[in-house]
Amino acid sequence: MTPKTKRLISLDKKHLWHPFTQMKEWAESDPLIIERGKGNYLIDTEGRRYLDGVSSLWVTVHGHRKKEIDSAVKKQLSKIAHSTLLGLGNTPSIELAERLAEIAPGGLGRVFYSDNGSTAVEIALKMAFQYHEQTNRKNRKRKFIAFTGAYHGDTFGSMSVGEIDIFVKKYRPLLFDTFRAPYPYCYRCPVGKDKKDCKTACLNALEDILKDHHEEIAGCVIEPLFEGAAGIVTSPPGFLKAVRRLTRKYDVLLIVDEVATGFGRTGSMFACDAEGVVPDFLCLAKGLTGGYMPLAATLTTEKVYKAFLGRYDEYKSFFHGHTYTGNPLGCAAAIANLDIFKDEKVMERLKGKITLFRELLKRFESFGHVGEVRQAGLIAGIELVADRKTKKPYPSDERLGHRVCMEARKYGLIIRPLGDTIVIMPPLSITGSELKKIVGITCDCVKRLTQ
Numbered sequence: 001m002t003p004k005t006k007r008l009i010s011l012d013k014k015h016l017w018h019p020f021t022q023m024k025e026w027a028e029s030d031p032l033i034i035e036r037g038k039g040n041y042l043i044d045t046e047g048r049r050y051l052d053g054v055s056s057l058w059v060t061v062h063g064h065r066k067k068e069i070d071s072a073v074k075k076q077l078s079k080i081a082h083s084t085l086l087g088l089g090n091t092p093s094i095e096l097a098e099r100l101a102e103i104a105p106g107g108l109g110r111v112f113y114s115d116n117g118s119t120a121v122e123i124a125l126k127m128a129f130q131y132h133e134q135t136n137r138k139n140r141k142r143k144f145i146a147f148t149g150a151y152h153g154d155t156f157g158s159m160s161v162g163e164i165d166i167f168v169k170k171y172r173p174l175l176f177d178t179f180r181a182p183y184p185y186c187y188r189c190p191v192g193k194d195k196k197d198c199k200t201a202c203l204n205a206l207e208d209i210l211k212d213h214h215e216e217i218a219g220c221v222i223e224p225l226f227e228g229a230a231g232i233v234t235s236p237p238g239f240l241k242a243v244r245r246l247t248r249k250y251d252v253l254l255i256v257d258e259v260a261t262g263f264g265r266t267g268s269m270f271a272c273d274a275e276g277v278v279p280d281f282l283c284l285a286k287g288l289t290g291g292y293m294p295l296a297a298t299l300t301t302e303k304v305y306k307a308f309l310g311r312y313d314e315y316k317s318f319f320h321g322h323t324y325t326g327n328p329l330g331c332a333a334a335i336a337n338l339d340i341f342k343d344e345k346v347m348e349r350l351k352g353k354i355t356l357f358r359e360l361l362k363r364f365e366s367f368g369h370v371g372e373v374r375q376a377g378l379i380a381g382i383e384l385v386a387d388r389k390t391k392k393p394y395p396s397d398e399r400l401g402h403r404v405c406m407e408a409r410k411y412g413l414i415i416r417p418l419g420d421t422i423v424i425m426p427p428l429s430i431t432g433s434e435l436k437k438i439v440g441i442t443c444d445c446v447k448r449l450t451q
């Protein structure tokens with residue numbers, strides 16, 4: 001190890017506090033320090049190259065050092081790096097809003113910016129709540145309904161609608177009450193007996209809650225097509241559409257959290273597009289800037305927007321705003337990101353990659369310790385289990401998912417598990433041969449560690 005790497009690791013261990021990390025374990029580990037990126041590879045301070053198998057935590061879209069995004073950011077930098085949206089407009093934020101309105105599911109033409117996925121959801125929650133307060137004099141719609149296994153971020157509002165126990169358990173005394181409907185996790189179905197039953201049973205459970213409590217419910221929050229942090233838990237086709245139908249029937253605003261699914265990863269630009277769904281709020285972050293900058297957007301309808309209009313002293317304004325709202329560098333990166341989708345026909349070229357990925361993933365089917373492989377477009381979760389037949393999980397202290405991912409590093413692949421589910425989520429720019437390499441290394445590592 002070079003002296004530079006040694007120094008950086010020791011300073012990291014001395015000063016940094018890493019997210020979602022047991023720092024005692026980190027302090028005893030041998031961390032990689034990433035210095036550069038190129039295409040679908042990350043390069044560490046030792047000059048070693050790694051395939052970026054999880055898109056730098058689900059954000060990178062067209063690869064690293066993408067020429068067009070690099071130069072868009074540089075060009076913006078030569079004009080101004082930041083100017084506020086509080087009381088002023090700025091060029092890239094306006095141009096990006098127009099572009100987002102163009103491609104968003106029908107009618108979502110109003111854009112509120114923030115910096116990350118959690119705030120994108122938090123903003124939708126506050127807007128939905130305030131919308132009902134300001135449109136209904138007898139309003140009792142002050143709660144939300146969300147799904148089992150949901151993850152919507154780490155702020156108090158987004159944690160309150162989330163349900164991953166180990167993430168939120170400690171904070172529960174501070175969270176607001178949320179109605180909870182079952183997400184159709186077919187494989188360990190919470191209500192139904194088999195795949196067909198599960199969707200109907202989950203929808204019935206949702207409708208039962210809406211029927212009894214719709215007068216108390218402002219909005220319904222959902223991760224469309226799959227629940228990411230729960231372990232890439234895919235939902236059956238038509239589920240999102242049915243949720244849209246029910247929320248409309250009971251006058252509950254639908255908040256679709258596309259922080260993970262947005263920008264092509266599931267095979268359509270937005271997961272909503274696959275089912276022809278138009279939500280009341282669309283939350284975007286991760287891939288918005290192609291994975292370059294912390295930028296998020298909450299899109300909504302004119303109907304919601306109009307409920308916030310009035311005289312200044314009616315105090316109907318939306319009282320929310322982050323200092324870096326609409327940051328010009330982030331917006332410039334996001335515009336370049338959208339241009340690339342168009343210029344390089346990214347969505348068309350993705351189809352073949354998704355088919356290849358599906359083929360490659362079949363290799364796991366014969367594995368004795370793979371309980372299920374779940375795929376949504378260019379995303380997959382490979383769930384490792386102690387017993388394939390009973391789906392009995394491994395004891396959590398074995399940290400099998402973690403160990404598989406650590407092993408993969410030795411072969412030049414960065415992946416990250418969710419519990420014992422191995423997640424593969426490469427950039428959309430991944431090539432066929434890189435995809436083969438990613439699945440090949442993962443297969444070998446799973447085999448080696450589960451024998």
Ligand SMILES: *Cc1c(COP(=O)(O)O)cnc(C)c1O
Pocket residue numbers: 115116117118119121151152153154223228229257258259260261285286
């Ligand atoms: C990552 C994620 C979030 C949170 O986004 P941050 O930028 O980490 O705050 C919210 N919802 C979903 C579905 C996510 O995947």
